[in-house]
Amino acid sequence: MGRAPAPPARLSLPAHDLAHLWWIALDGQDPYECDRLFDVLDPSERQRCGKLSSPGSRVRFTVSHGAARCVLARYLGIRPHNIRTTTSRWGKPELDGIKPILRFNLSHVDGIALLAIARTREIGVDIERRRDAEFVSAVSARHFARNEARWLAATPCGRREAVFLRLWTRKEASVKAVGGRLGDGLPLPVAGRCRSLVVPAPGNRTGSLRLRDIRAPRDHAAAVALTGALPFRAVHHWWRPEFTESTGAAVAPAITRQG
Numbered sequence: 589m590g591r592a593p594a595p596p597a598r599l600s601l602p603a604h605d606l607a608h609l610w611w612i613a614l615d616g617q618d619p620y621e622c623d624r625l626f627d628v629l630d631p632s633e634r635q636r637c638g639k640l641s642s643p644g645s646r647v648r649f650t651v652s653h654g655a656a657r658c659v660l661a662r663y664l665g666i667r668p669h670n671i672r673t674t675t676s677r678w679g680k681p682e683l684d685g686i687k688p689i690l691r692f693n694l695s696h697v698d699g700i701a702l703l704a705i706a707r708t709r710e711i712g713v714d715i716e717r718r719r720d721a722e723f724v725s726a727v728s729a730r731h732f733a734r735n736e737a738r739w740l741a742a743t744p745c746g747r748r749e750a751v752f753l754r755l756w757t758r759k760e761a762s763v764k765a766v767g768g769r770l771g772d773g774l775p776l777p778v779a780g781r782c783r784s785l786v787v788p789a790p791g792n793r794t795g796s797l798r799l800r801d802i803r804a805p806r807d808h809a810a811a812v813a814l815t816g817a818l819p820f821r822a823v824h825h826w827w828r829p830e831f832t833e834s835t836g837a838a839v840a841p842a843i844t845r846q847g
């Protein structure tokens with residue numbers, strides 16, 4: 589089997605009506621690759637990683653954050669370990685700088701991470717796994733807008749979980765676009781049959797968001813949100829280890845494999 593072609597040195601920023609979505613497989617990566625990815629993390633990410641209790645969660649953290657850095661670096665034209673980020677009031681990571689040239693957001697569940705990138709509009713993404721009927725009833729009755737909770741309760745069991753997941757990911761993507769908290773988003777009305785819809789910004793914010801459902805693996809759902817009402821399309825990419833750019837430094841100790 590021939591080697592995969594090298595990724596482009598520089599990726600073009602998405603057009604204003606596009607969101608780029610990068611799918612990252614977190615499990616089954618080569619241990620050497622995990623060490624190379626650990627190498628591009630910044631000190632605070634390494635510290636967070638070190639606090640995770642299981643080797644599996646350390647590997648997933650390393651791959652999601654390391655791969656995200658490698659992809660962002662190719663849009664920015666800099667080395668992955670040179671990317672500087674800050675976090676907004678409720679923890680949304682963003683590029684450090686007065687006027688960043690791109691916006692991004694990350695979501696992960698099980699062995700999947702999804703990195704969403706937009707040019708100027710704030711972006712939020714969410715991927716979730718199907719929940720059981722008990723969770724669905726409890727959360728929707730307690731936190732969803734009243735008409736949505738009633739509609740869900742009237743949806744036949746079996747279908748209800750899938751509908752809940754669709755609404756949940758739309759709500760969370762909206763919250764993440766504005767860098768808010770989950771509690772702001774749960775009452776946000778997001779029901780609608782179209783895969784692309786406009787909703788008000790969650791919490792007490794002004795303006796609106798454009799939401800889009802994303803095709804996700806079986807028993808999962810995903811959604812992406814951009815600020816503003818203008819429609820957008822999503823373009824999907826798959827991250828590959830070839831995207832990892834070495835820091836040139838010695839490979840980090842095999843911390844991701846420690847017990």
Ligand SMILES: CC(C)(COP(=O)(O)OP(=O)(O)OC[C@H]1O[C@@H](n2cnc3c(N)ncnc32)[C@H](O)[C@@H]1OP(=O)(O)O)[C@@H](O)C(=O)NCCC(=O)NCCS
Nearest residue numbers: 678679680681694695696714715763764767768769770771
């Ligand atoms: C943002 C939030 C909805 C994400 O929930 P989640 O389903 O667990 O996580 P996801 O996998 O979709 O996204 C996590 C990623 O989103 C980003 N993120 C973190 N806080 C964010 C925020 N407020 N807005 C947007 N993105 C955020 C980070 O990249 C994070 O990845 P990391 O933890 O590996 O650094 C939730 O953490 C939240 O409500 N945060 C606000 C602060 C808060 O209330 N914290 C208490 C925790 S319940």
